[in-house]
Amino acid sequence: METLKHWSSLHGYIVFMLLTTVGTGSACEAPSSPECFRESDDGSVYTCEWSTNNTADSNVTFDLFFNETKFGGIKTTRHHIIEELLIRYRAVYIWVEAHVGNSSCTSPRRSVELEHIVKFDAPQNISMFWSENNLTLMWKNPGKHPALAEVWFRRDGPATESWEKRLTNTTVLTAHSSRKILTSMCPTLKEEVTSEYQAAVVNLLKRSAYQVQIRHRSTQVKTPLWSKWSPVVVVPAELEHEPEVTMTTKHLKGFREVTLSWKPMPRAAAAAAAGVNYTVADTQSSHGCPCARRTIDINTNKYTINVTYSAVNISVIARNAAGCSPSAVIQVPAEPMANLETCDKPLVDKLNRKTCKQWYERQEETSKPENIITLASKKKQERKTERKRGVALLKEYVGYLYFEHVCDGGNPRTVKACLYYIREGEPRAAPEDFTAPSKTHSSVTLSWKAIASVDRRGVLTHYRLCTVKLGSQDEQKECHNVSASLTKLHLEKLTPGAKYNISLAAVTRVGTGPAATVIVSTLQAKTVNAWLSFGLLFVFFLGSTMCTVVLKRIKNRIFPPVPTPVIPDFSSNQPEHQGMLEGKEELHDELMLLQLHPEGKSVPEDTEESTALREAWDAGSDTDVKKTERGDSRSSGGSGDDSPDSAGQAPRSSREGKTTDLDQVDNELAMLIYRNGLVFDVKTDSP
Numbered sequence: 001m002e003t004l005k006h007w008s009s010l011h012g013y014i015v016f017m018l019l020t021t022v023g024t025g026s027a028c029e030a031p032s033s034p035e036c037f038r039e040s041d042d043g044s045v046y047t048c049e050w051s052t053n054n055t056a057d058s059n060v061t062f063d064l065f066f067n068e069t070k071f072g073g074i075k076t077t078r079h080h081i082i083e084e085l086l087i088r089y090r091a092v093y094i095w096v097e098a099h100v101g102n103s104s105c106t107s108p109r110r111s112v113e114l115e116h117i118v119k120f121d122a123p124q125n126i127s128m129f130w131s132e133n134n135l136t137l138m139w140k141n142p143g144k145h146p147a148l149a150e151v152w153f154r155r156d157g158p159a160t161e162s163w164e165k166r167l168t169n170t171t172v173l174t175a176h177s178s179r180k181i182l183t184s185m186c187p188t189l190k191e192e193v194t195s196e197y198q199a200a201v202v203n204l205l206k207r208s209a210y211q212v213q214i215r216h217r218s219t220q221v222k223t224p225l226w227s228k229w230s231p232v233v234v235v236p237a238e239l240e241h242e243p244e245v246t247m248t249t250k251h252l253k254g255f256r257e258v259t260l261s262w263k264p265m266p267r268a269a270a271a272a273a274a275g276v277n278y279t280v281a282d283t284q285s286s287h288g289c290p291c292a293r294r295t296i297d298i299n300t301n302k303y304t305i306n307v308t309y310s311a312v313n314i315s316v317i318a319r320n321a322a323g324c325s326p327s328a329v330i331q332v333p334a335e336p337m338a339n340l341e342t343c344d345k346p347l348v349d350k351l352n353r354k355t356c357k358q359w360y361e362r363q364e365e366t367s368k369p370e371n372i373i374t375l376a377s378k379k380k381q382e383r384k385t386e387r388k389r390g391v392a393l394l395k396e397y398v399g400y401l402y403f404e405h406v407c408d409g410g411n412p413r414t415v416k417a418c419l420y421y422i423r424e425g426e427p428r429a430a431p432e433d434f435t436a437p438s439k440t441h442s443s444v445t446l447s448w449k450a451i452a453s454v455d456r457r458g459v460l461t462h463y464r465l466c467t468v469k470l471g472s473q474d475e476q477k478e479c480h481n482v483s484a485s486l487t488k489l490h491l492e493k494l495t496p497g498a499k500y501n502i503s504l505a506a507v508t509r510v511g512t513g514p515a516a517t518v519i520v521s522t523l524q525a526k527t528v529n530a531w532l533s534f535g536l537l538f539v540f541f542l543g544s545t546m547c548t549v550v551l552k553r554i555k556n557r558i559f560p561p562v563p564t565p566v567i568p569d570f571s572s573n574q575p576e577h578q579g580m581l582e583g584k585e586e587l588h589d590e591l592m593l594l595q596l597h598p599e600g601k602s603v604p605e606d607t608e609e610s611t612a613l614r615e616a617w618d619a620g621s622d623t624d625v626k627k628t629e630r631g632d633s634r635s636s637g638g639s640g641d642d643s644p645d646s647a648g649q650a651p652r653s654s655r656e657g658k659t660t661d662l663d664q665v666d667n668e669l670a671m672l673i674y675r676n677g678l679v680f681d682v683k684t685d686s687p
Helices: 002-023 175-185 380-393 527-558 574-581 607-637 649-658 661-667
Strands: 035-038 045-049 061-066 069-074 078-082 092-100 103-106 110-112 127-131 134-140 147-155 164-169 171-173 196-201 210-218 233-235 245-252 255-262 277-282 295-298 302-307 312-320 328-332 355-361 370-375 400-408 411-420 432-439 444-449 460-470 477-483 488-491 499-508 512-521 671-675 678-682
Touching: 061 078, 069 078, 127 175, 134 175, 134 210, 147 196, 164 196, 171 175, 175 196, 196 210, 245 328, 255 312, 255 328, 255 411, 277 302, 295 302, 302 312, 302 411, 355 380, 370 380, 432 512, 444 499, 444 512, 460 488, 460 512
Parallel strands: none
Antiparallel strands: 035 045, 045 078, 061 069, 061 092, 092 103, 092 110, 127 134, 134 196, 147 164, 147 210, 171 196, 210 233, 245 255, 255 302, 277 295, 277 312, 312 328, 355 370, 355 400, 400 411, 432 444, 444 488, 460 477, 460 499, 499 512, 671 678
16 A cells, blocks of 8 residues: 555656646756765765756756655755664655756666665776786775776876776775885884775786876675776886986085985886886984984985084985885995094993984904994983993903984984993914014014904904014014004014014003913025125225226326436446446437536537537447457456446546535536436447
């Protein structure tokens, strides 16, 4: 009976509406049949939407009918109704009536069962990343259950290709799972991540860019509706390689200014509308030391960042819509500090919110320390806990590079740096590879490797080097200190051909460690060197002598010496020595003889007389020589009475008695004739 009444009233209403539509003419254009649905599988609100050409008229209104239930006065083509006002579990007729001025029109009717109708919103906030040649798409899910997705894709580029279609079932990811997956692909992800659908499109080319659009529908109801298509998104190619970063450093007071630059990414990788962005982060700020965390997103290929004196790692990651590139890590080593002082007081006691303290465990002598302990407490209640943690982490007999930083106007700055030991001891190892690579007869070159930091157990002050000459009677040890910064030493003033025991030990402020020893024999002194020295000395003196002789001869050639007159000493008893005067005299052609005149007669100075005397002398010189030879022969063969000397001895004796000794000397003077450096002594008797 009730059903009959329902159909009767419905029939009358239909007739009334038809008459109304016809009576009003063509001023109103009928809207489309409405669709009513929930937007999620477990939604409690229904959304009804339709389309019309009357939206240009601002006076149009709509009435929505569910059988006899009317929702009137609607100004838009979309309306929301809570499920309590609707019949959900049985079929109902729905339609829309439009009113424009005095005219009205009605949409076609349709029978629906509202409980089984679900239509999702279009996919939004689509994320994507490449895994090999498979493209994974993620977007916000409207329900707790998987859905069916339809993905259309084509190559991105100037040439328009046809769309390819793939149907795939989605999986539901929780917010935690979604973020874990995305951060594994891109560690610098900062966006808010919610529960999401995930769908994969396989067998694509990761080095190519694609255009993609998606729609989805529920799998939990009988009559699901396809959602609207998502906007077309561009999926760029995968960023396979890390950025090629170069670094320049400028040293300033308390900090360093590091400028990073890198090459642009390939065009296919930047195919998305947003292109490629870059994320720059450093390890210090990640700990809040000394300033707050700094992660900068930029879209340029250059960035400048200020860092402290301690070792810092700066990462540069390229990011596009499809994910992130591998991270390019730039290691900024600790600032080398000459004569690094030793920390002499506990440094863990005082902590405040303005400072950050760091201890770098020194594994070896490198600028890349390991095991970093950072204490940076911004809250007062956490400082005590931080101090306890620092004391527990610091090890005894282990060296640390200590840095203290402050945040000055948002930029980090180092205010203190020193070498720190919480407790020191003696070295427990000797210097390694202690050898003598080269030696001479009087010197030795020593080399060694520095003791590893783990074996020092304290601040190394110096090395102790000792030498002992083996084989000597006393074998006295000589020691001296060597700078702790040296690894090579030249030892001099050693004895040639001797053997030495040389030891080297490291010394800290607490004591001396084990010593490394080496036995060294100096080379024998070379005798060749002594003979060579004597030979050179001999050559020097010989050369000097020869040079002296040559110079004197040259001098005599240029400046001949003036002869000194020779005055012979004549004895009155010449006959006794007459036998000694034997010999043949030779006169030179140019010899000039001057005759001595008796006392009282002056020697004429007339030139003609001198010439006559010279001619007379030349003419009779040969005769005199012959006579002299004959006289000599007679003297040797005959008696003394026949000698001309004996015949004239009496007159000569008489003359000698008459003259004084001075006159005798004057009368016996010989004429000196000089020619070419020769002196001739000619004796003449006075007439």
